[in-house]
Amino acid sequence: MTAGVIVLGSSGHAKVCIELLRSAGASVAYCIGAAESSTECLGVPVLNGDEHLKRLQSEGYEEVFVAIGANALRQRLALFATGLGFRLVNAISPRAVISPTATIGAGVAIMAGAVVNAECVVGDLAIINTLASVDHDGRIGDAAHIAPHCGLAGNVAVGERSFLGVGCKVIPDITIGEDVLAGAGSVIVKNVESGSRIAGVPAKAIHKRA
Ligand SMILES: CC(C)(COP(=O)(O)OP(=O)(O)OC[C@H]1O[C@@H](n2cnc3c(N)ncnc32)[C@H](O)[C@@H]1OP(=O)(O)O)[C@@H](O)C(=O)NCCC(=O)NCCS
Helix, strand or coil: CCCCEEEECCCHHHHHHHHHHHHCCCCEEEEEECCCCCCEECCEEEEECCHHHHHHHHCCCCEEEECCCCHHHHHHHHHHHHHCCCEECCEECCCCEECCCCEECCCCEECCCCEECCCCEECCCCEECCCCEECCCCEECCCCEECCCCEECCCCEECCCCEECCCCEECCCCEECCCCEECCCCEECCCECCCCEEECCCCEECCCCC
16 A cells, blocks of 8 residues: 555644655655644645544555654544554654664654664654654653653663653663653753653752742
């Protein structure tokens, strides 16, 4: 089957992912956006509403990429699409450096300049964003997002759906739980419990302003 890839999302993150898919030789047939989305994204027609997925599947489209930045939503939409029978494809820049001993899941985005080193495991739907590096033995959970310019030292584990904001640094052997939010520029020097919101140097708990 050579029908194009369906991209879920039509935002800035979707633009980057469409270019990654194209750089790997894929053609992107449609984006699926929300009601307020514009009608095209980088020349790809945008259909509004997830109900279009079912019709596209019956028309022979088989591959989907979920280009949604919000981690939990990305995971839910992927489950919906795979439940309809779609296959998750990866969007990986030819200018990313990925160790031959790394294991990469499905539906993963790895942007230009990212480095994934020896024996790393990158879970399904994870994002390793522009110029982020994950050193040896890193374990990036499903639907986690390592934002641009993050630097993870060796043997760091990041749990499912956790988000490390732009420029975070993590010292070796740290375990970060699930659904953690780490603010931009955090320096993480201790293990982090699931569900925590942290920021700063060194990173500490933060609370939402009232
Ligand atoms: C962490 C973050 C999500 C917090 O947003 P928020 O929930 O709206 O929190 P607030 O702006 O209300 O800030 C809460 C407190 O944390 C502090 N804080 C927020 N972000 C911080 C950061 N990155 N570093 C240090 N302190 C930070 C605020 O100064 C505030 O402190 P105060 O209570 O003493 O005033 C946001 O600031 C951030 O860093 N986002 C990263 C975005 C990013 O990297 N995106 C990449 C996309 S690819």
